[in-house]
Amino acid sequence: MPLEKTEAAKLLTEIVLLTFRLEGGFLAAADKISGPAGLTAARWKVLGAVLYEKRSVAEIGRVMGLARQSVQRLADILVSEGLAAYEDNPAHKSAKLLAPTEEGYARIARLADRQTGWANRASQGIDAAELAATRDMLARLITHVEATDVPA
Amino acid sequence: MPLEKTEAAKLLTEIVLLTFRLEGGFLAAADKISGPAGLTAARWKVLGAVLYEKRSVAEIGRVMGLARQSVQRLADILVSEGLAAYEDNPAHKSAKLLAPTEEGYARIARLADRQTGWANRASQGIDAAELAATRDMLARLITHVEATDVPA
DNA sequence: CCAGATATGACAGTATGCTGTCAATATAAA
């Protein structure tokens, strides 16, 4: 006899599918917003992760929930394009810290207004309190999902 | 002077980042759940889209929010592995309909309990009404995002 | 009925992100 799903589990299952779809939409928008500034969604993510704080590649991966190998590749590209640079890490000989260059900051500045315009338009007519509740639930789900292991 | 973000836009921006991260977690869980049944998250998605209704490749893409080329590749793989088959479409000469084979249904059955167990555990302690509200908001955001175009 | 517009499958190329692996570095434990 098959296992029974709780009410919450049924809803979570629906949320999974919606999340896949929403992520696709967000990613497409991020690519269109960042394209004219010579960036992609993925490079924007990495550059954005070190805007206010220098971080090692592995640290960026942890903050963004990405494999450090994925970040490494993007960080190398950003450096090769002159948008970021590796700086010495006093606390670790080989784990250098990634930081944006002036050009990197300039690229982010170039897409800021486009991102703001998009966010204003896409969120138009949606109640802020409901959005805040959704944000909180997403954060909670991230914690739960990353803590629930799947038996082999 | 830079554009101003509305309160809702600020929240939406936070939601974007959380969605990226949550999607990654869901995807990793889906791969682990489907792996023992000889499937991957992506193949599960496509097979799941035709479980109760035969669909053309392009139709699956629309339903799941994927490019039809991405679905085509996965559908071909499912067919080559005997988990699905193309059937003639009375309404369209070349756009055949994808449908699971008996083996395809069997694979899905094999992971059903694992998926249920995961969903029960991951949603434990979360209020169903709040989850329902989140689900509704995600659906609403999908509509909004897919309707908001980004100026070139 | 027919011409233009749209939908579809097919193929190619590219970007993103994963796992696996190894050596070097850093940290914790004995």
Next chain:
DNA sequence: TTTATATTGACAGCATACTGTCATATCTGG
């Protein structure tokens, strides 16, 4: 201090999903 463990960067390989392009099929408007 010394040894075991964990972290990090680097490199390779693979899965997923995108855009671009073309030919064919279907649909629509005149």
